[in-house]
Amino acid sequence: MKNTIDKMIEKFDYKIVTLQQLEQIEESELVVTVKNIGNSGKYPSCQWYVVEFANGEEMDVYIEN
Numbered sequence: 162m163k164n165t166i167d168k169m170i171e172k173f174d175y176k177i178v179t180l181q182q183l184e185q186i187e188e189s190e191l192v193v194t195v196k197n198i199g200n201s202g203k204y205p206s207c208q209w210y211v212v213e214f215a216n217g218e219e220m221d222v223y224i225e226n
Contacts, residue, residue, distance in 0.1 A: 182222075
């Protein structure tokens with residue numbers, strides 16, 4: 162069975178999320194940091210964020226400007 166971090170990564174990694182979803186991710190006890198990397202090259206109308214989990218794994222999410 163997949164753990165919670167794997168489920169979050171599967172659901173959100175490389176996806177455009179809402180500000181509310183990003184805030185919910187940030188509030189998770191599994192998340193250590195959320196860094197705004199700047200403008201996304203993948204999605205030109207978005208900001209790129211890297212989410213770092215307590216186990217060292219990371220995922221990328223994007224917020225529309």
